[in-house]
Amino acid sequence: QVQLVESGGDSVQSGGSLRLACAASEYTDSPYCMGWFRQDPGKEREGVAGIDSDGNTFYTDSVKGRFTISRDNAKNTLYLQMNSLKDEDMAMYYCAAERPQYMLRRWRCYGLLESSGFSYWGQGTQVTVSS
Numbered sequence: 001q002v003q004l005v006e007s008g009g010d011s012v013q014s015g016g017s018l019r020l021a022c023a024a025s026e027y028t029d030s031p032y033c034m035g036w037f038r039q040d041p042g043k044e045r046e047g048v049a050g051i052d053s054d055g056n057t058f059y060t061d062s063v064k065g066r067f068t069i070s071r072d073n074a075k076n077t078l079y080l081q082m083n084s085l086k087d088e089d090m091a092m093y094y095c096a097a098e099r100p101q102y103m104l105r106r107w108r109c110y111g112l113l114e115s116s117g118f119s120y121w122g123q124g125t126q127v128t129v130s131s
Helices: none
Strands: 004-007 011-013 018-024 033-039 046-051 057-059 067-072 077-082 091-098 101-103 106-108 125-130
Touching (some): 018 033, 018 125, 033 067, 033 077, 057 067
Parallel strands (some): 011 125
Antiparallel strands (some): 018 077, 033 046, 033 091, 067 077, 091 125
16 A cells, blocks of 8 residues: 655745655556645645656646646655745645556556545645745
C-alpha cells in the first residue's frame, strides 16, 4: 500500500509562491497516477492538478498558468509549484495516488482531477494566503 507524506505548506501573502512536495513510499511497474487536491472546511474536495504515468499534466481552470505539477520518479516525489497565490487558493492541500491501468499496450490514468479516481491519500498540508 502506497503511503504519501506532504510537506511545504505555509503562510504566505497574496502574490507569493510556495512549493508543495509529496513523498511516496513506492512505485510499481509504472509510475502511479498522481494528483493534488484541496479542500476548505465545509466545501467539497477540489482537484487542482494531475499528472499521468507519461508525465502529461492536467489543471483545473482556476490555477492554469499559476501552478505547475511535476514529478521526480527517481525520488518517488510529486511537486506542486504555486505562484501568484490568491486568497481563494487557501486550503488544505492533499496529495493522491492511484495505480495506472494497463490498457491498449500502455499504462493509463483516468479521472486525474476527480477524487473518486484515487485510492491513496496523504494527510494534507495547510496553505494559508493573506492579503
